[in-house]
Amino acid sequence: MIDPRILRTEPSTLEESLRRRGIDLDVTSLVALDERRRVERMRAEEIRAEQKNVGKSVSKLQGDERQAAIARAGELSTAYKEALAAADASDAEFNEIWVALPNLVDETAADGTEEEDAETLRVWGEPGEGDFLDHVELGEKHGFLDIERAAKVSGSRFGFLLGPLVRLEFALVNYALDRLEPHGFTPVVPPVLVRDHALYGTGFFPGDADQVYSLPADDLYLVGTSEVSLAAMHADEILDQDSLPLRYAGFSTCFRRESGTYGKDTRGIFRVHQFDKVEMFAFVHPDTAQDEHDFLLAREEELVQGLGIPYRVMNIAAGDLGSSAAKKYDIEAWFPGQGRYREITSTSNTTDFQSRRLKIRFRGDEGNQLVYTLNGTAIAMGRWLISIVENYQQPDGSIVVPEALRPYVGFDTIG
RNA sequence: GGAGAGGUGGCCGAGCGGUCGAAGGCGCUCGCCUGCUAAGCGAGUAGGGGGUUAAAGCUCCCUCGAGGGUUCAAAUCCCUCCCUCUCCGCCA
Numbered sequence: 001m002i003d004p005r006i007l008r009t010e011p012s013t014l015e016e017s018l019r020r021r022g023i024d025l026d027v028t029s030l031v032a033l034d035e036r037r038r039v040e041r042m043r044a045e046e047i048r049a050e051q052k053n054v055g056k057s058v059s060k061l062q063g064d065e066r067q068a069a070i071a072r073a074g075e076l077s078t079a080y081k082e083a084l085a086a087a088d089a090s091d092a093e094f095n096e097i098w099v100a101l102p103n104l105v106d107e108t109a110a111d112g113t114e115e116e117d118a119e120t121l122r123v124w125g126e127p128g129e130g131d132f133l134d135h136v137e138l139g140e141k142h143g144f145l146d147i148e149r150a151a152k153v154s155g156s157r158f159g160f161l162l163g164p165l166v167r168l169e170f171a172l173v174n175y176a177l178d179r180l181e182p183h184g185f186t187p188v189v190p191p192v193l194v195r196d197h198a199l200y201g202t203g204f205f206p207g208d209a210d211q212v213y214s215l216p217a218d219d220l221y222l223v224g225t226s227e228v229s230l231a232a233m234h235a236d237e238i239l240d241q242d243s244l245p246l247r248y249a250g251f252s253t254c255f256r257r258e259s260g261t262y263g264k265d266t267r268g269i270f271r272v273h274q275f276d277k278v279e280m281f282a283f284v285h286p287d288t289a290q291d292e293h294d295f296l297l298a299r300e301e302e303l304v305q306g307l308g309i310p311y312r313v314m315n316i317a318a319g320d321l322g323s324s325a326a327k328k329y330d331i332e333a334w335f336p337g338q339g340r341y342r343e344i345t346s347t348s349n350t351t352d353f354q355s356r357r358l359k360i361r362f363r364g365d366e367g368n369q370l371v372y373t374l375n376g377t378a379i380a381m382g383r384w385l386i387s388i389v390e391n392y393q394q395p396d397g398s399i400v401v402p403e404a405l406r407p408y409v410g411f412d413t414i415g
Numbered sequence: 416g417g418a419g420a421g422g423u424g425g426c427c428g429a430g431c432g433g434u435c436g437a438a439g440g441c442g443c444u445c446g447c448c449u450g451c452u453a454a455g456c457g458a459g460u461a462g463g464g465g466g467u468u469a470a471a472g473c474u475c476c477c478u479c480g481a482g483g484g485u486u487c488a489a490a491u492c493c494c495u496c497c498c499u500c501u502c503c504g505c506c507a
Contacts, residue, residue, distance in 0.1 A: 044476085045464095045465070045466095048475085049475055054487075055487050055488045056434090059433050070488095073488075075487095077486090077488090195497095240425095368462080
């Protein structure tokens with residue numbers, strides 16, 4: 001959620017941000033609505049103040065005077081209820097619009113509204129030459145991936161990972177944690193079932209509610225990323241400034257409905273309903289948020305480079321940002337089976353968008369301030385496994401294990 | 416699943432219809448004192464929102480788990496829900 005005060009101080013900034021996201025919204029009428037709700041709130045509070053004053057005098061008065069005061073307070077009580085209802089209605093009207101607004105876009109986010117509008121910041125490594133099998137073919141050859149049986153059990157967009165692929169997954173998790181913990185990331189296994197406030201707080205509700213699995217019998221939701229649980233972990237807290245930056249590396253299974261993606265990335269486990277992920281999450285002082293964003297990106301590049309996988313870094317276009325992000329960098333790895341670069345990590349600076357809703361503050365020099373939150377993928381399973389087996393396949397069809405992972409998996413080649 | 420206890424400010428903990436946004440303690444901040452990594456003394460110290468202000472400040476409203484209700488008036492009474500803890504049962 002954006003600070004509503006921007007409507008009074010610099011509505012043009014909001015207008016510009018919405019324009020860059022390609023959202024058509026009448027800011028002028030929002031300013032008027034904000035004005036109206038404050039006037040109505042003020043009116044209600046004035047009546048309430050008088051009611052309280054009269055009410056307080058009751059206990060000191062006797063006889064007729066007392067009766068008159070009670071009667072007067074009764075009138076004011078009624079008037080207050082009406083005024084309050086009016087103010088609440090205006091607030092509700094305003095909030096419905098306001099909570100749906102995406103975060104203010106950082107001025108350095110790339111222009112445009114499409115995925116293709118992302119700006120390429122740098123390219124690392126060289127895609128290999130020659131004919132490549134894709135991960136599904138490799139999976140069949142080596143027996144480490146079973147999509148068909150997964151469909152029998154669970155439908156489309158699921159997979160059974162088997163044998164060496166499972167070893168690779170756990171190796172990747174340990175590889176990531178070993179490289180993040182020295183940087184102050186506390187490993188966390190968070191809840192993956194959360195209440196709706198965690199999803200509102202992180203900006204997935206109301207906008208992306210159709211992407212989230214829900215368990216209506218228990219009013220719980222399955223997270224699409226541990227970002228949700230990690231962000232909400234410190235909700236309603238006032239942190240010590242000395243504790244910042246507060247960094248976590250959350251490992252969790254992620255669940256995504258992938259609604260509206262019919263026919264897109266249907267092959268293999270590139271886009272599935274369930275995968276495991278190590279996610280970085282940071283609570284920081286506002287002044288260090290930009291640096292932290294670069295820091296998270298550096299951690300991601302370190303992890304990808306450590307595996308020797310070719311990639312490029314993208315500055316995502318304003319109109320392609322998620323609702324909570326002010327700026328986002330994606331790392332796209334080279335996928336030989338697809339012959340192109342595809343997203344394998346994503347790191348966002350969500351500024352105070354999540355902390356405002358979740359009420360996460362710190363005791364600062366100028367009183368309590370909202371922290372800034374940032375998130376970034378460390379390792380995301382399906383895609384990282386694919387990029388490894390595809391990039392490391394040999395002419396004879398075998399797969400070499402990246403050197404950095406060998407201490408963890410216990411073998412050097414698959415097949 | 417059954418039985419009970421409880422949710423108050425950064426923490427602990429009183430209050431159980433008006434004088435309570437809330438005693439007391441701890442912690443923290445500032446000042447004083449003290450010749451020593453301590454003690455003592457004084458002051459301050461919840462959050463959110465509105466109005467006014469250059470700012471400081473002043474002022475009003477809301478918040479004692481959440482949401483409703485009763486009442487002129489609720490932390491205090493009633494209802495619903497959530498959460499925590501203890502015991503029993505079941506169980507990875």
